[in-house]
Amino acid sequence: MAKTLGPVRRKFSPWNDPTAKPLIEFRNVVKRFGDFTAVDDVSLGIYEREFFALLGPSGCGKTTLMRMLAGFEHPSEGEIRLAGASLAGKQPYERPVNMMFQSYALFPHMSVEKNIAFGLVMDKMPKGEIETRVQEMLKLVKLEKFAKRKPHQLSGGQRQRVALARSLAKRPKVLLLDEPLGALDKKLREETQFELMDLQQELGMTFLIVTHDQEEAMTVADRIAVMDHGKLIQVAGPSEIYEQPNSRYVADFIGDINIVEGRVTAIDGGLIRMEAAAPRVSIVMEDDAATSVGATAWMAVRPEKVRISHDAPIETGVNAVHGEVWDIGYIGDTSVYHVKLDDGGTFRAAVANVSRTVERPIGWDDRVWLTWSKTAGVVLTA
Ligand SMILES: Nc1ncnc2c1ncn2[C@@H]1O[C@H](COP(=O)(O)OP(=O)(O)O)[C@@H](O)[C@H]1O
Ligand SMILES: [Mg+2]
Structure with a gap:
């Protein structure tokens, strides 16, 4: 699987196609907290099936941008659109978007399978369907053998995969990953990066990942947005960001x-x-x-x-x-x-x-x- 990713991903570049319409569109989005501007006039299109990374130092507005897409925060100005329609006024659960949080907050008293099923139970999905879906998810993240365990009986990497399975269970169109690998050690982190890429290809989903780790962004993403103080400084593919940085800030931030x-x-x-x-x-x-x-x-x-x-x-x-x-x-x-x-x-x-x-x-x-x-x-x- 991983071997085929290179060629597949190289050919994938809808942002170069003037007739292609982005799935997600930020239009002049501003977010202020009091008189502090956390997101500063961001315009950005993200395409269906794209693996998109927001990269920047801590506090530059990455999480805020993502939370606005998920519906946990609302723009002070501008508009966010999904599949051509404004998301204004839509509650988080009404959006085909799921967010996996920085600390993946599993329910400690629930087994792995119950954690994965949680959102489906809330949605009142029929029991039989829930069981099928949970099995599917366990298989996807290779945790079939751990279904009955509690989170504290798992390694950090396994817990991370449970959180991932839980956020994928509802089959969101868009998965938002906020520093998903932050808690993992370097080796596991690298393995999981490739697993994420495989999953994203397999499920044909759109992934938006937040990271402050430039190597991680370079590895997983089709395109990267480098942010500074709430602004997008450059949006481009990894090799262009590396070889043709548009500013000292980007040049210095990457490598x-x-x-x-x-x-x-x-x-x-x-x-x-x-x-x-x-x-x-x-x-x-x-x-x-x-x-x-x-x-x-x-x-x-x-x-x-x-x-x-x-x-x-x-x-x-x-x-x-x-x-x-x-x-x-x-x-x-x-x-x-x-x-x-x-x-x-x-x-x-x-x-x-x-x-x-x-x-x-x-x-x-x-x-x-x-x-x-x-x-x-x-x-x-x-
Ligand atoms: N609810 C909030 N109230 C006030 N300030 C906030 C709030 N959320 C975020 N901020 C501020 O906005 C800035 C960007 O935060 P954040 O989006 O979390 O950055 P990042 O994810 O890039 O580290 C930070 O300075 C942060 O302190
Ligand atoms: Mg953050």
């Missing part, structure tokens, strides 16, 4: 990146030239950023796109800085070199360790050159 501030000196033929003072470096990037000569701009390049060498490049005048290695970090199969530049600041280069037995050619205190090509990064104007 590691070197950012150099400079002044634009020329724009010609798809090339932007910049001069930076600290570090002192001339920069040429292939980019069509909307900037002008004389303006301040920022060049951003990921450490894995930076080449590190003892030897000076052939052309030392452009996209090249030099300094001294002052730290080397190992992250799995990658070494990250932190280089103190001779004329100000630091720069990082990441190099894949081809083999563990190979002697590292570059060590602490070595003098090195760092270079990058004109297509290795982006020019940012904000």
